Amino acid sequence: MKTNRLSAAITKALNAQMTNEAHNAQIYLSYASWASAEGYDGIANFLFRHENEERNHMMKILEYILKRGAKVEVTAIPHPGPDPTGVYDCFEKVFKSEVENTANIYRLVEMSMAEKDWATWNFMQWFVKEQTEEETLAIDLLDRIKIAGGAKATDSALYAFNRDLETKPDDAVLAQDVTVDKP
Numbered sequence: 001m002k003t004n005r006l007s008a009a010i011t012k013a014l015n016a017q018m019t020n021e022a023h024n025a026q027i028y029l030s031y032a033s034w035a036s037a038e039g040y041d042g043i044a045n046f047l048f049r050h051e052n053e054e055r056n057h058m059m060k061i062l063e064y065i066l067k068r069g070a071k072v073e074v075t076a077i078p079h080p081g082p083d084p085t086g087v088y089d090c091f092e093k094v095f096k097s098e099v100e101n102t103a104n105i106y107r108l109v110e111m112s113m114a115e116k117d118w119a120t121w122n123f124m125q126w127f128v129k130e131q132t133e134e135e136t137l138a139i140d141l142l143d144r145i146k147i148a149g150g151a152k153a154t155d156s157a158l159y160a161f162n163r164d165l166e167t168k169p170d171d172a173v174l175a176q177d178v179t180v181d182k183p
Contacts, residue, residue: 003069010120011070013108018061020104023077025054027097030080031090040158042166043087047094049170057130064123087158088142088151095138102131133171141165 006014032047065072084090105127112120144164148157 004071005068006065006070006120007115007117010108010111010115010117011065013111014061014065014070014120015073015075017104017108018058018065018072019075019077020101021054021058021061023080024097024101025051025058026077027080027093028054031084031094034083035087035090040087040162042162042164043090046165046168046170053170057127060126064120068119086151087161088145088153091138091142091145095135095142098131098134098138102135105131136173137171 004011028047028051032044032051035041035047036044062072081093084093105124109121109124109128112118112124144161145153148154148161153161
């Protein structure tokens with residue numbers, strides 16, 4: 001009996017997104033390792049935590065494919081690219097990576113809607129919200145670095161930023177969660 005509930009196109013796109021999430025994890029891992037080697041342990045801690053989060057996203061997609069009866073295809077992950085040239089460059093690259101990931105998520109949402117695959121459409125809504133949060137967090141961090149001087153931030157500003165990231169929550173406040181009492 002055929003148990004696959006995903007079209008070939010959706011299966012292929014989900015497998016590609018699973019690989020993309022693994023690639024994003026590798027990017028965070030690479031940048032965290034770079035930050036640690038540069039002495040930015042707070043930044044490294046933050047990036048290592050996000051590496052783990054990206055791997056969890058990969059596993060969510062893997063499990064979804066399996067539970068819908070389709071075949072998971074594990075493929076090679078692209079190289080994460082060159083090390084950042086500095087803290088500002090690091091977070092510019094993080095933001096760029098998150099924006100690209102959002103575009104991939106939106107394509108999957110569009111595909112599932114076009115195919116009227118409501119289960120996949122519903123599944124992908126979690127990722128839409130997650131990407132809103134990821135982009136918001138990346139923008140907030142990039143803004144903080146810009147205020148500190150951007151690529152020319154002083155050592156003391158980078159020290160403070162590094163210390164802040166050591167304990168910064170991994171979640172961003174989203175617009176839909178803001179109220180008059182809690183702006």
